[in-house]
Amino acid sequence: xxxxxFSTPELPPVRAATRRLCLDGVPLGQPFVVQRVxxxxxxxxxxxxxxEIGFNPGEQVMVMTxxxxxxxxxxxxxxxxxxxxxxxxxxxxxxxxxxxxxA
Amino acid sequence: MTEAVIHLHPPGRLAAxxxxxNAGKTALFNRLTGSNQKVANYAGVTIERKEGKLALPxxxxxxVLDLPGTYSLHPRSPDERITCDVLQGTARGEKRPDLVVCVxxxxxxxxxxxxxxxxxxxxxxxVVALNMADLAESRGMRLDPDALASELGVPVVSTVAxxxxxxxxxxxxxxxPEIWQPTTTLMPVPQPPGDELPDHxxxxxxxxxxxxxxxxxxxxxxxxxxxxLHPVIGPVLLAVLLFLVFxxxxxxxxxxxxxxxxxxxxxxxxxxxxxxxxxLRSFITDGLIAGVGGVIVFLPQVLILFFFILVLEESxxxxxxxxxxxxxxxxxxxxxxxxxPLLSSFACAIPGIMATRTIxxxxxxxxxxxxxxxxxxxxxxxxxxxxxxxxxxxxxxAGFELQGLVLFALYLAGILGSLAVxxxxxxxxARGLVRPLMxxxxxYHWPHLRSVALGLWQRAEIxxxxxxxxxxxxxxxxWFLASFPTPPEGATRPAIEYSIAxxxxxxxxxxxxxxxxxxxxxxxxxxxxxAREVAVSALGTVYALSATGEGTAEALSPIIAHSxxxxxxxxxxxxxxxxxxxxxxxxxxxxxxxxxxxxxxMAGYLFALAYLASFVTYRVALALGWG
Numbered sequence: 001x002x003x004x005x006f007s008t009p010e011l012p013p014v015r016a017a018t019r020r021l022c023l024d025g026v027p028l029g030q031p032f033v034v035q036r037v038x039x040x041x042x043x044x045x046x047x048x049x050x051x052e053i054g055f056n057p058g059e060q061v062m063v064m065t066x067x068x069x070x071x072x073x074x075x076x077x078x079x080x081x082x083x084x085x086x087x088x089x090x091x092x093x094x095x096x097x098x099x100x101x102x103a
Numbered sequence: 104m105t106e107a108v109i110h111l112h113p114p115g116r117l118a119a120x121x122x123x124x125n126a127g128k129t130a131l132f133n134r135l136t137g138s139n140q141k142v143a144n145y146a147g148v149t150i151e152r153k154e155g156k157l158a159l160p161x162x163x164x165x166x167v168l169d170l171p172g173t174y175s176l177h178p179r180s181p182d183e184r185i186t187c188d189v190l191q192g193t194a195r196g197e198k199r200p201d202l203v204v205c206v207x208x209x210x211x212x213x214x215x216x217x218x219x220x221x222x223x224x225x226x227x228x229x230v231v232a233l234n235m236a237d238l239a240e241s242r243g244m245r246l247d248p249d250a251l252a253s254e255l256g257v258p259v260v261s262t263v264a265x266x267x268x269x270x271x272x273x274x275x276x277x278x279x280p281e282i283w284q285p286t287t288t289l290m291p292v293p294q295p296p297g298d299e300l301p302d303h304x305x306x307x308x309x310x311x312x313x314x315x316x317x318x319x320x321x322x323x324x325x326x327x328x329x330x331x332l333h334p335v336i337g338p339v340l341l342a343v344l345l346f347l348v349f350x351x352x353x354x355x356x357x358x359x360x361x362x363x364x365x366x367x368x369x370x371x372x373x374x375x376x377x378x379x380x381x382x383l384r385s386f387i388t389d390g391l392i393a394g395v396g397g398v399i400v401f402l403p404q405v406l407i408l409f410f411f412i413l414v415l416e417e418s419x420x421x422x423x424x425x426x427x428x429x430x431x432x433x434x435x436x437x438x439x440x441x442x443x444p445l446l447s448s449f450a451c452a453i454p455g456i457m458a459t460r461t462i463x464x465x466x467x468x469x470x471x472x473x474x475x476x477x478x479x480x481x482x483x484x485x486x487x488x489x490x491x492x493x494x495x496x497x498x499x500x501a502g503f504e505l506q507g508l509v510l511f512a513l514y515l516a517g518i519l520g521s522l523a524v525x526x527x528x529x530x531x532x533a534r535g536l537v538r539p540l541m542x543x544x545x546x547y548h549w550p551h552l553r554s555v556a557l558g559l560w561q562r563a564e565i566x567x568x569x570x571x572x573x574x575x576x577x578x579x580x581x582w583f584l585a586s587f588p589t590p591p592e593g594a595t596r597p598a599i600e601y602s603i604a605x606x607x608x609x610x611x612x613x614x615x616x617x618x619x620x621x622x623x624x625x626x627x628x629x630x631x632x633x634a635r636e637v638a639v640s641a642l643g644t645v646y647a648l649s650a651t652g653e654g655t656a657e658a659l660s661p662i663i664a665h666s667x668x669x670x671x672x673x674x675x676x677x678x679x680x681x682x683x684x685x686x687x688x689x690x691x692x693x694x695x696x697x698x699x700x701x702x703x704x705m706a707g708y709l710f711a712l713a714y715l716a717s718f719v720t721y722r723v724a725l726a727l728g729w730g
Contacts, residue, residue, distance in 0.1 A: 045179070046539065052175040053541060054214045056303045064325070068334040073429050073439075073540050075332060080211040082324075082544040084426045084439075089541060 021097075023076065024090035026063055032095035034059045034078075040092055047092060054078045055093050063090075116283060117166045117198055118157075121186060121222060122206030123215050124172035125545040127234045129153075130264035131206055132169040133557055135273070142561050150185050150460060159278050168200065174214070176221045179539075180463035190225055202283055203229045204273070209239035209246055209261070210546075212315055216306045219255060229257045230282055232273050236261035244315055254309045258282055265551055324419075324546040331420070337427050344424075345446075348411045352404050352450065352481075359403035367396030382586070390582030393640065395575060400636075401451055404481045405566055406559055408450040412443065413558045417550035422542055429540065435522050436529025438464070438538050441471040445521075448478035452688045454562065456695055464538045470528050472695060473705055474521035476688050477681060479514045485636040486679050487513060493664040494672040509676075516680045520712065581633045585641070599645055604629040618678070618717035619671040619725075628684070635684045670724035677720040682713035 026032055034055050037047045055061070055078055064075040064082065072087040122128040133140075136155025143152050153169040170189055171182035178184035185194060192199030203222055207215040223229050233239075236246055252259040260276050263269030276282060310316040331337055371388040378384040415421045425439030432439055440462050448455030455475045462468040487510060495506045581604070590601040599605050608626025615625050623645045631638030639659070646662050663672070683689060683706045693702040724730070 043539075045177075048177060049174075049179055049539065049541060051303070052177065052214075052217075053543070056213075056307075058307070059213075064328065065332045065334075067426065067430050069430065073426060075328070075426065075544060079213050081214065082328075082546075084422070084429070084540055084542045084544055086540045089539065 023093040035094045116201045118202045119168045119200035126208040127264045128206040231259040232262045356403040419545045419547045435525035448475040452476045477517045477521040482635040493660045619674040619721040669729040674717040674721035677716040683709040
């Protein structure tokens with residue numbers, strides 16, 4: 001019923017080779033680092049709100065669990081806090097691996 | 104009903120507590136002010152305003168304002184807007200604080216310090232309370248308030264809001280006159296949007312220099328979450344918990360309800376004996392005491408339900424419950440945040456509707472308000488009990504009590520009705536809309552008896568204040584309608600038939616005949632508008648009974664069993680599932696939505712729904728030969 005919520009945010013074209021890794025598509029329980037928060041043209045205030053609750057570049061994040069059914073919403077650890085995010089919200093958070101560092 | 108806005112500021116210096124949600128701000132507020140608190144609303148909006156008096160060791164007093172928690176100075180909900188407005192000095196009827204106490208969660212400095220930097224820029228004198236300092240240190244963080252103070256340029260003290268003298272350092276700090284001195288200009292410095300990055304970068308550097316740039320896992324909370332948020336165990340646990348809460352609400356409230364009922368009856372009799380027969384006696388005993396008593400009777404259930412809600416909230420479980428239910432609520436276009444208000448509505452729709460204030464999305468909040476009255480509130484129970492007792496045979500069906508099953512079906516009908524309405528509203532008003540969730544799941548805490556007790560006391564006060572105002576006025580108005588004009592000399596029928604309410608009832612019965620209501624029911628529905636359960640005593644009056652309270656239902660049961668058909672009884676039950684038979688709820692909706700529009704829309708659609716449900720029920724029952 002809400003399959004449309006995983007909308008891809010509109011962005012300037014990125015180099016075709018780089019596949020963006022976003023928080024809605026990472027495995028559970030593995031630490032990642034926020035690269036940047038992508039703006040969503042439909043919800044302009046979302047990027048700022050995500051940054052305000054702690055999704056800043058360089059911050060450690062980890063997906064703790066996912067709601068059933070459909071894996072939406074997600075429970076995400078960001079820094080020292082835990083937030084429930086919708087898939088569409090997590091899709092705005094571009095992350096990269098920690099390069100082997102543990103949480 | 105409007106509230107007067109008082110622009111007179113009481114004397115004394117005003118300190119405002121500001122901080123992130125879940126930073127322990129309210130616990131610190133409770134610790135500072137004790138029970139010396141006043142809970143009201145901010146002028147023009149229905150956001151709870153908590154002010155208290157803090158007595159300093161020197162004997163001076165400071166007024167302390169507990170502002171709604173906020174993540175930033177860019178408000179995202181009406182609560183957060185109040186915080187920003189008060190800090191800027193633009194909130195209606197509010198004095199700009201003389202000092203801001205930034206309550207900072209010491210275990211989560213990165214996010215909290217950004218807010219501190221933002222507040223500092225507003226030009227108000229500012230101090231930082233490093234709250235939950237004990238928790239941070241138990242996680243291995245070495246906090247140095249003085250070092251942090253020199254980094255931030257404002258005084259910093261450690262506090263532990265949940266410990267007896269955990270606020271001593273803050274109290275001592277507030278004694279120092281120099282911290283109250285305005286630093287620079289009092290003009291608010293507006294922060295241009297997009298100027299956030301420097302703050303976040305500054306905080307990162309400060310934390311790095313202080314050696315606090317560590318991310319410690321919270322093992323205990325995570326272990327609990329592994330069970331509570333488990334895809335299978337989590338929902339089962341939630342269902343069991345809700346079941347136990349409902350059991351308690353109805354089982355524990357029985358005794359206090361009985362005391363209140365007998366106290367009301369006793370008071371009515373005592374006062375009645377003192378007064379001469381006449382209007383005054385009827386007004387005081389039948390109108391005032393019986394009317395108000397009929398509402399206070401629900402106080403025990405409201406308090407028991409709120410006790411559980413407060414404990415679950417304090418412990419950190421409620422946001423997790425909202426997370427678990429988010430998907431189901433999403434199916435009908437709501438978010439998990441609507442769960443708490445709807446849960447409260449099972450005790451009484453009024454606190455439920457007031458609890459919608461935490462829903463940031465205006466559409467979601469309105470939809471939640473509109474469906475809240477369909478949750479079976481405790482005021483319906485006396486009516487359900489009367490009708491089920493009179494019409495549903497006391498036998499077992501597939502191992503279950505048939506009467507219990509009917510009661511369960513009535514609850515279910517309300518829930519399904521509300522889901523259906525929300526779903527229709529989703530299809531019509533929320534196409535393609537994705538509402539934000541971004542809900543914090545705080546670390547688990549043991550609930551503190553003190554905060555729970557204070558919260559309960561405040562709920563009781565709010566409920567009683569409503570009884571004292573709206574409900575009292577309505578009760579008096581309906582007593583008047585049911586008593587005047589008086590019956591003519593030599594009248595043979597009950598007095599209520601000659602009154603305005605009686606005339607209205609007779610008029611209504613034409614409209615209600617197609618759904619099987621006789622004129623007696625129609626008349627009883629008029630005073631029943633004050634509060635649902637009043638219909639039971641009104642039926643007693645119409646059937647010319649003199650008994651009151653529980654006696655009415657007992658005496659009434661055989662009469663209606665004899666004179667109504669089963670189809671009529673089922674139709675009335677269906678009516679009660681949906682009909683907005685509660686003026687106090689409509690008055691609350693008017694207040695919460697800022698006008699009569701939504702209150703009237705609610706009354707209109709719920710009456711239409713009730714009529715439809717009763718019509719279908721009645722016709723089906725007739726077809727089944729239950730006429």
